[in-house]
Each structure stands twice: as C-alpha cells, then as structure tokens.
Amino acid sequence: MILLDYPFVSDFLIETIVENNFEVIATPEAKKLTEGKPIRWISEQDAASKLRNNENELVYTNSENSISWIQKNAQGTKFPKHIDLFKNKVKFRELVKDAFPDYFYMGVPFEGLKSLDVSGFKFPLIIKPAVGFFSIAVYKVDGLEEWEETLAKIEKDISRTQSLYPKEVLGNTDFIIEEYIKGEEYAFDCYFDENGSPVILNILHHVFISEKDVSDRVYSSSQEIIESLYQPLMDFLQDIGKRVDLRNFPLHIEIRVDSEGKIIPIEVNPMRFGGWCTTADLTWFGYGINSYAYFLNNQKPDWEAIFKTRKDKIYSLVLLDNPLGYKPEEVEAFDFEKLLRDFENPLHVRKIKFDKFGVFGFLFTETSKGNEQELEKILHSDLKAYVKIRETAD
Known part of the structure; x- marks a missing residue:
C-alpha cells in the first residue's frame, strides 16, 4: 500500500502507482493529490485493518506528514514503534550507542536550551531538533561565543516553519546536541526485504561549501560513489537489522564517513525515501x-548491468533554496530557463510554490566527469542570477 500526503507527490510517483496498480489509502489528502487519476483505492478502515493483521504489510509513504496517520491507525503494530525509534534522533542514538562508545550526544528540551551550561562542552558541535526535517533549525556551533547567537537563530527558524509541517515532522519540544563529525556526508535509500535482508537503491554524496554549511543544495551519485560505499553500508545495515527486526521496511539514511572510513549515522528516516x-x-x-x-x-538493482551504460556520469539533485532570504512578496519569478542553460544535460526540473514553501524548486541533472565545475558553480551560487525581483512603485 502507499500512503500519500502533502507537501508534494511527483508525477513519476503517480505514474508508478497507476502503471503498477498499487493500492493507495483513500485519505482526503491522497484523493486531492491524485485528483482525476485512475487510482486503486483502499479505504482507511480496510488499510488500518490490514496493518493490524499483518505487521509485514508493505507500506510506503511519500511524506513524513503521514506519520500521524500511521500512529493513529496502526497502534499495537511495529510501525509506530519503528517510526518513533528512527525519527527521534535521541532514541536512535540510544539504540546504537554501544557501537559508538566515544560519541557525545545529549537530548535537551527546547525550553531548557537557554539555561543549559555549555561552557564545558567540546566544540565544534551540532544542534538540531530531535525530530526534524529539511535542515530546519540545524546549526554547527564552532565555539562558546556562538552559542547565544545560534539559539536566537533556532527560535526564529522554529517560529517561521512550525506552521508548515505537523509536529510529528518537525518537533520543537526537544533538541539533540552532538559532536561534530569531520568527514564526508552521504545519503542513501534502502529497504529491508521480507527476509530482513537489506537492499540498497542508491547512494548520494551530500556536498557542502564548507564545514559550516548545513544546507541541502547538492547531492550527487555515480558509479564510483556507489561502488566505494556499497559493502560498508551493507555491513552497517546488517548491524541495524540485528538490533531491530526490520522486514518490508523502507528507509532514507544520512551518514558521515570519517577519515578512517568509519561510518557514523546522522539520522534514519522511516517508511520513505x-x-x-x-x-x-x-x-x-x-x-x-x-x-x-x-x-x-x-526487486534488487543489478548494479553491474546498470553501470555498463552509465560510465563516467554523475547524477545530481540540486535544491533551489533561498540563501539570500527573499520574502515571497519580493520575488516576481525564478528564471528556470536560464538555469537549465547553465547545465550540460538537465534531466528534470521541479517547480515549487515559493510563497508557500520557501524554495524555488529542484533540478535533476546529468554531468560528465570532467565537467564537475557546473556542480561546483551551483553549489556556491546565491541564485541571485536566476531571481527576478518585483519592481516597487515609487
């Protein structure tokens, strides 16, 4: 079954649902998002009954907004327990702490941040919501002198975004403070099959401008990236599987790999990619x-066959965010055509309502090795060249 919710469902996901005749839970949100499409619906009541009668039922959600539906309708099953375990970063750290005995982390209620004595903490460190999404209220703090300024930024972020996402997606009651891991960051989609064996579907390098950068601007995948990390990540997933009985369960995971090649998890997002x-x-x-x-x-990817036709190619996801902090009323348009001309082989552009979500869209693109400069350029861009500012009357 598929559980659809806002903020976004891609045309490709809807096409996949229709072509494969996948069941979709008939929530009001799903009906609105797929309006006019020939969907095979299953009522909310029947879907809830299926979940309660079969804990290994295959369920995919496109959005963390749907977490509340699972928690309400699948009580007594593995689903709410797994969601809570993985979605809450503090609880997940507790799960794996014996594998990372020297790793510092600390859960703190939001209201306790101002009174917290951090003078003895080892900097740099990362502070973020224990339950969070989209790099909202995530900051790297390099020293004690930045602490108060960071708390002010967090308060502003929470105030600005709390109306956009349900509390299950962006919880602002608890935060996690943890040590900063030096190394390269990666994200990958995977699932555990009916036998509890992990299957990796993609691996992407999350590229940053600097150690201070916590944005989601560029994620890139290639044969080299996948082959270098495939077995270490399989070993990591098998360890997770020993701690939690995962079957027919999808995950989107973010990790860092330190200078010694050790994988340290950042977060695990349940039931979705x-x-x-x-x-x-x-x-x-x-x-x-x-x-x-x-x-x-x-199904499992045949990576050897796939790579034969994609040698020396890099596939990237580019978030067209708002680094200059434009207000919706200031922006007349975003020049997507100009953006596309700056890339070798754009695969797809996804336009997002800036006035509602605060980002302009996403770009999916293919880059030949040797032409990485186009990715480096967009990584460092403030996007000003593509934003048309509304003229104000005198």
Whole structure:
C-alpha cells in the first residue's frame, strides 16, 4: 500500500502507482493529490485493518506528514514503534550507542536550551531538533561565543516553519546536541526485504561549501560513489537489522564517513525515501531504477548491468533554496530557463510554490566527469542570477 500526503507527490510517483496498480489509502489528502487519476483505492478502515493483521504489510509513504496517520491507525503494530525509534534522533542514538562508545550526544528540551551550561562542552558541535526535517533549525556551533547567537537563530527558524509541517515532522519540544563529525556526508535509500535482508537503491554524496554549511543544495551519485560505499553500508545495515527486526521496511539514511572510513549515522528516516520525491526520482532519472516499484515488488538493482551504460556520469539533485532570504512578496519569478542553460544535460526540473514553501524548486541533472565545475558553480551560487525581483512603485 502507499500512503500519500502533502507537501508534494511527483508525477513519476503517480505514474508508478497507476502503471503498477498499487493500492493507495483513500485519505482526503491522497484523493486531492491524485485528483482525476485512475487510482486503486483502499479505504482507511480496510488499510488500518490490514496493518493490524499483518505487521509485514508493505507500506510506503511519500511524506513524513503521514506519520500521524500511521500512529493513529496502526497502534499495537511495529510501525509506530519503528517510526518513533528512527525519527527521534535521541532514541536512535540510544539504540546504537554501544557501537559508538566515544560519541557525545545529549537530548535537551527546547525550553531548557537557554539555561543549559555549555561552557564545558567540546566544540565544534551540532544542534538540531530531535525530530526534524529539511535542515530546519540545524546549526554547527564552532565555539562558546556562538552559542547565544545560534539559539536566537533556532527560535526564529522554529517560529517561521512550525506552521508548515505537523509536529510529528518537525518537533520543537526537544533538541539533540552532538559532536561534530569531520568527514564526508552521504545519503542513501534502502529497504529491508521480507527476509530482513537489506537492499540498497542508491547512494548520494551530500556536498557542502564548507564545514559550516548545513544546507541541502547538492547531492550527487555515480558509479564510483556507489561502488566505494556499497559493502560498508551493507555491513552497517546488517548491524541495524540485528538490533531491530526490520522486514518490508523502507528507509532514507544520512551518514558521515570519517577519515578512517568509519561510518557514523546522522539520522534514519522511516517508511520513505528522500523527501519531496527527490532521491527516488533521481534514481529513476539517472539509473532507470524505480525505487517505489523495487520496494513494493521486492526487486534488487543489478548494479553491474546498470553501470555498463552509465560510465563516467554523475547524477545530481540540486535544491533551489533561498540563501539570500527573499520574502515571497519580493520575488516576481525564478528564471528556470536560464538555469537549465547553465547545465550540460538537465534531466528534470521541479517547480515549487515559493510563497508557500520557501524554495524555488529542484533540478535533476546529468554531468560528465570532467565537467564537475557546473556542480561546483551551483553549489556556491546565491541564485541571485536566476531571481527576478518585483519592481516597487515609487
């Protein structure tokens, strides 16, 4: 079954649902998002009954907004327990702490941040919501002198975004403070099959401008990236599987790899792949792997065959965010055509309502090795060249 919710469902996901005749839970949100499409519906009552009668029922959600539906309708099953375990970063750290005995982390209620004595903490550190999404209220603090300024930024972020996402998606009652891990950051989509074996669907390098950068601007995948991390990540997933009995369960995971090659998890997002239909759609555009169908049909990628036709190619997801902090009323338009001209082989552009979500869209693109400068350029861009500012009357 598929559980659809806002903020976004891609055309590709809807096409996948129709072509494969996948069941969709008939929530009001799902009906609105797929209006006019020939969907095979299952009532909310029947879907809830299926989940309670079969804990290994295949369920995919496109959005963390749907977490509240699972928690309400699947009480007494594995689903709410797994969601809570993985979604809450403090609880997940507790799960794996014996594998990382020297790793510092601390859960703190939001209201306790101002009175917290951090003078003895080892900097740099990361502070973020224990339950969070989309790099909202995530900050790297390099020293004690930045602490008060960071708390002020967090208060502003929470105030600005709390109306956009349900509390299950962006919880602002608890925060986690943890040590900063030096190394490269990666994100990957995977699932545990009916036998509890992990299946990796893609691996992406999350590229940053600097150590201070916590944005989501560029994620890139390639044969080199996947082959270098495939077995270490399989070992990591098998360890997770020993701690939690995961079957027919999809995950989107973010990790860091330190200078010694050790994998340290950042967060694990349950029951979905990358938010906003991003990483799963990129996997299709780049590698021809339909992650949604692979999970629901229990399929595994044949990476050797896939790479034969995609040598020396890099597939990237670019978030067109708002680094200059434009207000919706200031922006007349975003020049997507100009953006596309700046890339070798754009695969797909996704336009988002800036006035509602605060980002302009997403770009999916293919880059030949040797032409990485186009990715470096967009990584450092403030996007001003593509934003048309509304003229104000004198």
